[in-house]
Amino acid sequence: MRYRKIPDEAVRRLPVYLRAxxxxxxxxxxxxxxxxLADFIGVEPWQIRKDFSYFGDFGVPGVGYNLSRLIxxxxxxxxxxxxxxxxxxxxxxxxxxxxxxxxxxxxxLEIAAAFDIDKRKIGRRKAGVLIEDxxxxxxxxxxxxxLGIVAVPEATSQQVIDALAQAGIKGILNFSPRHVVVPRxxxxxxxxxxxxxxxxxxxxxxx
Amino acid sequence: MRYRKIPDEAVRRLPVYLRAxxxxxxxxxxxxxxxxLADFIGVEPWQIRKDFSYFGDFGVPGVGYNLSRLIxxxxxxxxxxxxxxxxxxxxxxxxxxxxxxxxxxxxxLEIAAAFDIDKRKIGRRKAGVLIEDxxxxxxxxxxxxxLGIVAVPEATSQQVIDALAQAGIKGILNFSPRHVVVPRxxxxxxxxxxxxxxxxxxxxxxx
DNA sequence: GTTTGTGAATAGTTTCACAGCA
DNA sequence: TGCTGTGAAACTATTCACAAAC
Numbered sequence: 304m305r306y307r308k309i310p311d312e313a314v315r316r317l318p319v320y321l322r323a324x325x326x327x328x329x330x331x332x333x334x335x336x337x338x339x340l341a342d343f344i345g346v347e348p349w350q351i352r353k354d355f356s357y358f359g360d361f362g363v364p365g366v367g368y369n370l371s372r373l374i375x376x377x378x379x380x381x382x383x384x385x386x387x388x389x390x391x392x393x394x395x396x397x398x399x400x401x402x403x404x405x406x407x408x409x410x411x412l413e414i415a416a417a418f419d420i421d422k423r424k425i426g427r428r429k430a431g432v433l434i435e436d437x438x439x440x441x442x443x444x445x446x447x448x449x450l451g452i453v454a455v456p457e458a459t460s461q462q463v464i465d466a467l468a469q470a471g472i473k474g475i476l477n478f479s480p481r482h483v484v485v486p487r488x489x490x491x492x493x494x495x496x497x498x499x500x501x502x503x504x505x506x507x508x509x510x
Numbered sequence: 511m512r513y514r515k516i517p518d519e520a521v522r523r524l525p526v527y528l529r530a531x532x533x534x535x536x537x538x539x540x541x542x543x544x545x546x547l548a549d550f551i552g553v554e555p556w557q558i559r560k561d562f563s564y565f566g567d568f569g570v571p572g573v574g575y576n577l578s579r580l581i582x583x584x585x586x587x588x589x590x591x592x593x594x595x596x597x598x599x600x601x602x603x604x605x606x607x608x609x610x611x612x613x614x615x616x617x618x619l620e621i622a623a624a625f626d627i628d629k630r631k632i633g634r635r636k637a638g639v640l641i642e643d644x645x646x647x648x649x650x651x652x653x654x655x656x657l658g659i660v661a662v663p664e665a666t667s668q669q670v671i672d673a674l675a676q677a678g679i680k681g682i683l684n685f686s687p688r689h690v691v692v693p694r695x696x697x698x699x700x701x702x703x704x705x706x707x708x709x710x711x712x713x714x715x716x717x
Numbered sequence: 718g719t720t721t722g723t724g725a726a727t728a729g730t731t732t733c734a735c736a737g738c739a
Numbered sequence: 740t741g742c743t744g745t746g747a748a749a750c751t752a753t754t755c756a757c758a759a760a761c
Contacts, residue, residue, distance in 0.1 A: 310730060318708040322687060336742065345689035348742095349732065356744055364743040365739040382711035389707065396610045400603035405663075406687065406704030450710055456612075474714040476707050480529060480613065482552035490713035492706050497613030499699050500596065500683050501525040503657055504589035506697035507681040517752060543720060555720095556754065563722055571721040572761035 313354040318410065319344055320351060321377045325409055328370040336367035378411070388415035388448045390472070392463050393455035394424055394434050397478060401452060402430040415448055420459075437463070444471035457481040464491070520561040525617065526551055527558060528584045532616055535577040543574035585618070595622035595655045597679070599670050600662035601631055601641050604685060608659060609637040622655055627666075644670070651678035664688040671698070 323343045337348035355361040358380050362368040378384045391398055391414050402414055418437040425436045451467040453460055460479035468486050480495045530550045544555035562568045565587050569575040585591045598605055598621050609621055625644040632643045658674040660667055667686035675693050687702045
């Protein structure tokens with residue numbers, strides 16, 4: 304493999320490949336081809352080979368990919384091998400759903416702290432996680448937390464992100480659709496649920 | 511404007527522009543420039559002008575965009591002007607969060623029906639919506655529903671999507687990461703929350 | 718003077734086709 | 740023979756720069 308710029312889209316797909324590898328590995332399969340992975344995911348095999356090629360040699364020509372090796376490799380690339388911990392801010396309906404969300408576990412991700420502004424929630428536990436006062440949010444890195452999940456009303460998302468930045472957080476999964484300004488070096492991935500539902504009718508024939 | 515293929519990315523951004531227009535309009539602003547919209551959203555103004563250019567003439571040179579006209583125009587393009595209704599399948603933690611989610615309203619979207627497999631939930635109401643038996647899911651078009659939201663465990667997502675297709679649904683917002691096969695003409699937009707959190711550590715400097 | 722709308726240039730991503738290795 | 744890894748080609752999207760419109 305020679306160096307070249309890694310497409311963002313290739314990075315975005317790595318977790319998908321990782322999930323497929325984990326699934327197939329869980330079924331007792333040790334080795335599979337790009338075709339085997341592609342069929343599972345519903346993409347084309349050269350897409351997978353191309354994406355992997357940006358990160359090094361994953362497979363063996365004529366044979367395929369050893370799944371446990373692939374899993375280890377992708378886990379390291381995505382920095383999931385250290386079991387990243389996230390702090391959730393906003394324990395409303397969406398926040399609660401995220402606390403109990405089963406999908407994080409397979410990636411080794413964990414919500415290790417939760418914060419809210421509501422005095423009635425503070426001090427209680429939800430899904431085993433203590434809800435703390437968002438006003439006391441500070442220094443999360445010393446607690447081994449370096450990701451943030453923002454599930455607050457959009458009016459407060461900017462100040463929450465500022466507070467998370469102050470607490471040393473460099474990566475945020477943001478469910479608020481409002482534009483936020485972030486310090487240099489911070490990465491924000493926004494999930495805009497309403498936007499995604501709102502563009503759906505465009506594709507649906509009028510009726 | 512001359513015809514050319516409309517980029518998917520431009521369609522994806524239309525709801526963002528619509529939200530900005532609604533916000534600014536709500537503040538009493540009648541007219542703004544692409545720069546004014548861009549500042550609000552956090553993008554560059556030519557991106558907005560280019561995107562609008564695929565759909566026709568929205569603005570007035572030297573003046574800008576009349577917001578109520580813009581809102582009406584974008585609403586029609588996205589087919590939001592008829593107030594699309596969605597059926598939610600899966601009233602777990604995530605489904606409940608979606609039922610109470612405030613973000614759909616501004617787009618004129620409504621969750622008009624909810625389905626679950628759990629007998630204890632069926633017959634009850636949540637956020638004013640009656641929870642019906644998913645086994646009785648049929649013929650949603652006659653109820654004026656043409657969108658589906660799938661928030662079920664991934665093991666059942668395929669059969670739920672099959673049932674929605676049977677019920678006449680042509681557009682689905684899918685929260686299950688599993689690959690699903692869909693009938694021709696059906697559009698599925700997948701939100702993969704775990705995938706988005708899982709690629710975040712990649713961008714965060716090791717520490 | 719100001720701002721739009723858009724052709725042209727640049728950048729990024731996907732797809733192909735096949736050399737090279739097991 | 741079968742499958743990977745990858746240059747090259749094709750396609751798609753972003754960015755620029757400016758003529759035309761107000």
